[in-house]
Amino acid sequence: MAVKNKVQLITYPDSMGGDLKTLNKVLTQHFLDTFSGGIHILPPFPSSGDRGFAPLTYFEIEPSFGNWEDIKAIGENFDVLLDLMVNHISRRSEYFQDFLKKGRESEYADLFITLDKIWKDGKPVQQDIDKMFLRRKLPYSTFNIEKTGETEKLWTTFGKTDPSEQIDLDVRSQKVKELLKDIFMNFSKNNVSIVRLDAVGYVIKKLGTSCFFVEPEIYDFLDWIMELANSAGIELLPEVHSHYSIQYKLADHGFWIYDFILPYTILDTLINKSSKRLSEYLKNRPAKQFTMLDCHDGVPVKPDMDGLIDTKDARRLVDICLERGANLSLILSDEHKSEDGFDVHQIRGTYYSLLDCDDDAYLAARSIQFFTPGIPQVYYVGLLAGENDMEAVKATGEGREINRHNYSVEEIEEALDKEVVQRLIKLMKFRNEYDAFNGEFTVEECPEDELRISWKKDDSHCSLHIDLKTNKTEIEYLKDNGEVVKYLV
Template sequence: MMKNKVQLITYADRITGKDINALTDLLNGPLEGVFGGVHLLPFYNPIDGSDAGFDPIDHSAVDERIGTWQDIQTLGKEYDLMADLIVNHVSAQSFQFKDVLKNGKKSAYWDLFLTKEDVFPKGMSDAEQQAIYRPRPGSCFTPIACEDGETYEFWTTFTDNQIDINVKSSAGIAYLDNVLTKFSQNNVNIIRLDAAGYAIKKAGTNCFMLDQTFDYLDKLSAQANELGMETIAEIHSHYQTQVEVAKRVNMVYDFALPPLILHSLFTNNSDALVKWLGISPRNCLTVLDTHDGIGIIDAGPMGDKAGLLNAAQIDNLVETIHANSHDQSRQATGAAASNVDLYQVNCTYYNALGTSDFDYLLARAIQFFAPGVPQVYYGGLFACENDMELLATSNVGRDINRPYLDANIIDQSLTKPVVQGLLKLITIRNTRSAFNGEFNVAGSGNCCSLKWQQGEQAIELKVNFESREALIIEQNENEQITTSLSDLLS
């Protein structure tokens, strides 16, 4: 089972400027005792594709520029280690797809990839195409000419460099089996099912989070469990979908939490946050920032389903992020950048809060007191600001929050009061036994309380958003200790 301690999300090379061994040294050196585990973002060949490793040419190989499977084993011996099983797609540069380009339907790998014809053998109507849910604008099909003289429409949910896998075919099953086995042999004990909501396509549906998708997640999760690994479903969708998915896998992400915390801080109102924490899945990972943008769809309405926030509140949330970041986020979001996301705002969480040290620490405190195991992204750990230089170089919106660090930057960042305060907060979350007990949330308007209790041990976060007063109250059988959140910054 995953430790109930704060985990790090990071790329091996972008946090250290080096490799997997350097990351292990960082965790055992300057960050010794801080994290119980690490989500190691794609380390596959190559780490620097069009989507920073989420478009693997070889999902079963470690990029030799940052290490080997032995290095992965070493890291996994000391820490909970999470890796991404990229369920939905593989790179167009993969040897399998190159063979398809050369041989067309005669390729031994033809059945690994999904075409429009596979799902719509009798053709697809305009209405059926319009019904398909896609995270980015435009068609989800890319016509590609093969050397057999034919042009085939391949399913490309994300980009034309990410060709969707036919997960129902024997080739698709064997491909993912091979990666799962490789993980289990190298001390990876947690699998993040990346983009799993898109894996199953069916004519006449929106091809996203279908009943068959739930069944598929059941089977994939059971398969990983048999190999000794837990599974985490990575799905951006309506909040009710997350509640349902949580029943089918070991854990889900609480992607509604980041926008709800921002909303509470922007409006000084905790109502939506309190409502969500009363019903949110308990078997979850919590985040504020990740390698992707700040999810918006998870808290908002979808179709005829009301959201935790209404459309006007979502609009205010997005515009406030843009204002707080001096429009830097606007330059990295939507049509302004090449990776057009319909459901995310690309910005560091620190910049989304206008670089307010107190508000940022308060957001982390709420995250740590919410149900679930907290994860902290490497950029968020060091309170990094938007990397506009990297964005200008790559024109990839999410690069605004995917900085390249090194030892000097880390050393300097560790002296910042906000980073020191965050490290103190992580220590509290990791060491208080009450966080293994029962959770209770209460409040309305500008105040809320998040409380944990196990036996005689209790710990509570009390927040007044209007006055910006936040207190951590610890109770044991002998004494009560009250710490003002602002004291952690001093």
């Protein structure tokens, strides 16, 4: 199958009405022709943490969300995209629970990375750890084995607890390869069209490296899993948060990539009223990308934007976002902070709130996203022009909850009545239906306080003009009968 060049929705299984059945009803009732690009359902599997990203298994759906029949039903009308946390699995999974009981005697022992697979004597060396791109203070956790009473140290890239909730898988192991094959076959039979490889940048562990996107070994793994996905009729989307040069290497390798540069760059354009940096970027980026403004985490800053931003300018922009209620995710590892100490990993807040709940600025941002080459994804909170959920942050102590509000059907219907949401839906339909978006893209010369970009295919032509002084956005396009239409977004 081929990825459709149309708008996709990103949502949790329970964030639009409470479960998958209701999600399907909401989608078919309100968004049948809006998200003809597909639906990215964030992990619907039984999970022990990280809101689905610590899955126990990929062969079941969390019962409170529904079952595989519900996924299949959504797949009747929409391409379904699911996540595969290819780097790790939950410590509550049957595989790891068996390992905790029997240790090395467990039939699943080889799924995991005991430290002797990294250091010959199994003893970690701090000098090696200092070179690693860490997501927690130490890249391993210590567990007690029931049968022997001994302790085992295992590799755990992620996790806020100690020991971690997420246990790394050894992708070099035959057992892991067999497990991945079974997962893809199950996805295929349940109408899953696209799989996002979450945290794939961390799968190769090699001493003397950062243990992040280790070349050339990462390509061996990606080529292997691409072949597996092709055999199941599934498209792959590797998710790698890193310096943009790594993304471009993936693109050169023929993979879809995420445009993690666009969200910050659009924010910068609209807040600082200058299209200079954005125009240059749009002229030079790879086209085979998924674009987004918002997601379940935050707007990427470091390391994605390293080399593209001045940290003094970035601090000013971050401060404006903080004034508008945002919170931050920070880089842990000193080695990966900027020389002046700048350490912002992500800016967390709804995109609508980051733009000060200004309807015109928000529609300008979406217009830029939809006119940028690639597959546009819209996060469900962004779809409904949601504002920062400060109550959820306070109640959970988790900063990311600021942009993870769960909407009831009533709240969705209320949001659909908002003018800004109606304007956004009209814009998405135009992006889906107008043929020029399958043609040739041009960034046009214009003053710095404006932006002009256009698409042309055969007799179809459309152009976007944004006045950054006022955030007023106009689309001009040619109808089939040759009539020129101007449309204020």
